[in-house]
Amino acid sequence: MKNLSAKVLVLGDQGVGKTSLVMRYSRKIFVETSTPTIGAAYFEAIEEVGDQKLKLKIWDTAGQERFKSMIPMYYRNSKAALIVFDITDSDSFVAAQKWATELHQHIEDKLILFLIGNKSDLGRSRKVKQSEANAYAEMIGGHFREVSAYSNEGISEMFLDLCVKLLHEK
Numbered sequence: 001m002k003n004l005s006a007k008v009l010v011l012g013d014q015g016v017g018k019t020s021l022v023m024r025y026s027r028k029i030f031v032e033t034s035t036p037t038i039g040a041a042y043f044e045a046i047e048e049v050g051d052q053k054l055k056l057k058i059w060d061t062a063g064q065e066r067f068k069s070m071i072p073m074y075y076r077n078s079k080a081a082l083i084v085f086d087i088t089d090s091d092s093f094v095a096a097q098k099w100a101t102e103l104h105q106h107i108e109d110k111l112i113l114f115l116i117g118n119k120s121d122l123g124r125s126r127k128v129k130q131s132e133a134n135a136y137a138e139m140i141g142g143h144f145r146e147v148s149a150y151s152n153e154g155i156s157e158m159f160l161d162l163c164v165k166l167l168h169e170k
Ligand code: GDP
Pocket: 012, 013, 014, 015, 016, 017, 018, 019, 020, 021, 118, 119, 120, 121, 122, 147, 148, 149, 150, 151
């Protein structure tokens, strides 16, 4: 069996929960290396889908959240991106749209894009409608998912879904 791997970018404004989300998933993660030079944390995770194994190489942005010039190597060869916003913060949803635009300017290949509304546990303070997020995700050819890094809702499902899509592309 071939060893398959895929680079996954995690983008979105500071405070939306990117690191929490990756850490929540980290029960499957066995390597964590800090790379302060490019302001991103790197994680590896193995997901098993049926009889196939896929290694996710996850890059969690840290320093570049405010659209500072992203290092091209960060984008290079990415197979998927998670653009994260906080459902209780409409500014973060606007920012997610800027991230999507910025991403498309850097990526030549087709890539799998998930628009992630995080903090679903705070649904009572919701500022971003699911229908709005869903419509935007569809418009850019992506997939909207709502999750909570806090309560763990939707996280493993989302990553599994991502892996299924990645394996399908191969
Ligand atoms: P990042 O800057 O995007 O990496 O965001 P962090 O992961 O550092 O999270 C920012 C803040 O949001 C922290 O105080 C987290 O505890 C909180 N947070 C992250 N995810 C959730 C969530 O799903 N629900 C709630 N209620 N808080 C969250």
